[in-house]
Every structure is written in C-alpha cells, then in structure tokens.
Amino acid sequence: MKAPLGVVLAGGLASRMGGGDKGLLKVRGQSLLARVIDRLQPQVAELALNANGDAARFDAFGLPVLRDSIDGFPGPLAGVLAGLDWAAAQGADSIVTAAADTPFFPADLVPQLQLAGEGMAAPLVLAATPDARRGRLRHPTFGLWPVALREDLRAALQDGLRKVVLWTDRHGGREALFDADGFDPFFNVNTPEDLKRAETMLGQTL
Known part of the structure; x- marks a missing residue:
C-alpha cells in the first residue's frame, strides 16, 4: 500500500499554556515536536509542518512549513487543507495528520488508518480509542485525509465549518480503533500540569 504524506499540525494558539508553540516545549531534553516527527516520519513518504x-x-x-490558507485560526481543518494542497502539488493521493503536542501516539498509526479505509473510494479515517461513556472517542487531529476531497473541505471552511467530525461524518468517514488500556496514546499537552505528566509518562515508557 502506498505511503501517504505526513503533516504535523502545529498551528494551535496554545492559550492554556500562555501562548507560543507548544510543540517547542521540551520533555526530558527533547521538544514535543521532535518526538512527534521521530514517530511519524518513518510511517510516511514525506513530512511537512502546518504552522x-x-x-x-x-x-x-x-x-516544509505550510501556512493556513483560511484566515482567523479556524482550527485543525485549516491545517488539513494546507496539507492537502501541498500533497496535491506533490501528486499524492492522501495525507496523515498528527498533532504537535501528542508525543505518544501509536507507532502503527498510518497502517491502521489505511487498513480502516480499505474499500473507500476516497479513504477518510479518524483515529479513535474506547470510551466508557460514548463507546468510542475520536481524535480529530489524527486522521487519513484524501486529496480528492480538498475542494469540498475548502468550500466547507469558507462557509464557516469548524468541527472536524461534522465534515468527516458528512463524507462517511470511518474510525480506526486503537488500544488505550491503561495508557492513552493520544494524550496531549495542553497545560503546564500536562507537561509534567508527559515527563512522568515518558519515564514509564523508557
């Protein structure tokens, strides 16, 4: 199966961290972004940052650093669109996205997303983990996105759409379920307390 291109979404405002780039914060001497790159790069054909x-x-x-083409920080879907435009210019069919503040995501993220999308004309898949209340919890910054839907996404963003799952549901998006028994692989750093927790988690996984 052809490897997609990869895009690390690093365009958030980091308001709960006091602003700035969360991905540049360090955990045990290495930035969160560097850890995300190290995890995603082996799974994709080429890699870029959205910021x-x-x-x-x-x-x-x-x-490569890809800017949002939609003004006003409209959220992760704008980063997805920037990645799809980049991929289209490379002649690629799809991208996989990962968040810059989530350093423990699965090392088999890409193959599992691709597996869940088999049989779809335009594979569109979000990562998910089991959730006691809702059955599954979707992680909208971790997904497989088809270049074929980029103009539809552009139009949706220009019309004011911001919620990822509203758009993916509209196109019959699927989910790839990842194990989270005792450890949430999609834990992300939003606050100073989360950064301390990441330090602890990293110590437990070494």
Missing part, C-alpha cells in the same frame, strides 16, 4: 507566523522558528527541523 502560521514566522516559519524560521522551525528551521532546525528541516521540513
């Missing part, structure tokens, strides 16, 4: 502002702050990573 706004001065791209030079990411120069050390040596990756």
Whole structure:
C-alpha cells in the first residue's frame, strides 16, 4: 500500500499554556515536536509542518512549513487543507495528520488508518480509542485525509465549518480503533500540569 504524506499540525494558539508553540516545549531534553516527527516520519513518504507566523522558528527541523490558507485560526481543518494542497502539488493521493503536542501516539498509526479505509473510494479515517461513556472517542487531529476531497473541505471552511467530525461524518468517514488500556496514546499537552505528566509518562515508557 502506498505511503501517504505526513503533516504535523502545529498551528494551535496554545492559550492554556500562555501562548507560543507548544510543540517547542521540551520533555526530558527533547521538544514535543521532535518526538512527534521521530514517530511519524518513518510511517510516511514525506513530512511537512502546518504552522502560521514566522516559519524560521522551525528551521532546525528541516521540513516544509505550510501556512493556513483560511484566515482567523479556524482550527485543525485549516491545517488539513494546507496539507492537502501541498500533497496535491506533490501528486499524492492522501495525507496523515498528527498533532504537535501528542508525543505518544501509536507507532502503527498510518497502517491502521489505511487498513480502516480499505474499500473507500476516497479513504477518510479518524483515529479513535474506547470510551466508557460514548463507546468510542475520536481524535480529530489524527486522521487519513484524501486529496480528492480538498475542494469540498475548502468550500466547507469558507462557509464557516469548524468541527472536524461534522465534515468527516458528512463524507462517511470511518474510525480506526486503537488500544488505550491503561495508557492513552493520544494524550496531549495542553497545560503546564500536562507537561509534567508527559515527563512522568515518558519515564514509564523508557
């Protein structure tokens, strides 16, 4: 199966961390973004970052930096669209996205997303984990996205759509279920307390 391109979504406002780039915060001497890159890069054909502002702050990573084409920080779907436009220019069929503040996501993220999308004309799949109340909890920044739907996504964003699952449900999006027994692989760093927890979790997984 052809490997998709990868896009790390690093365009959030990080308001609960006091602003700035969460991905550049360090855990045990390595930035969250570097840990995400190390985890995603082996699973994809090429990798880029989605971020706004001065791209030079990411120069050390040596990756293309893709700006949102929709103004006003409309959320992760704008980053997905930027990634799809980049992929289209490369002649690729799809991208897989990962959040820059989620350093423990599964090392088999891409193959499991692709497996869940088998048989779909335009594979559209979100990662999910079991949830006691809702059955499954979807993780909208971790997904497989088809280039074929990029103009539909652009139109939806221009019409004001912001919620990822509303758009994926509209197109019959599927879910790839990942184990979260005793450990949430999609734990993300939103607060200073989360950063301390990530330090602890990393110590437990070493």
